[in-house]
């Protein structure tokens with residue numbers, strides 16, 4: 001199993017010594033990545049056009065909760081009920 005990262009390689013502009021560059025080819029698997037919810041896995045880069053080729057990915061509830069809490073964004077449940085975000 002791998003962490004699939006779908007991206008448009010045309011939008012990836014690595015900055016080296018203050019100048020941004022365009023990629024000459026596809027991105028290759030690199031070091032492990034860690035998600036907000038604590039999963040560590042090796043990334044595999046795929047063209048963005050293939051993002052839905054194996055079904056539509058859904059958002060991780062735990063990552064969503066952590067991100068929203070960190071940015072003061074009401075949780076989906078609180079937003080639906082009209083409550084404001086609270087800092088914990």
Ligand SMILES: [Zn+2]
Pocket residue numbers: 035036037038060061062063064
């Ligand atoms: Zn997650």
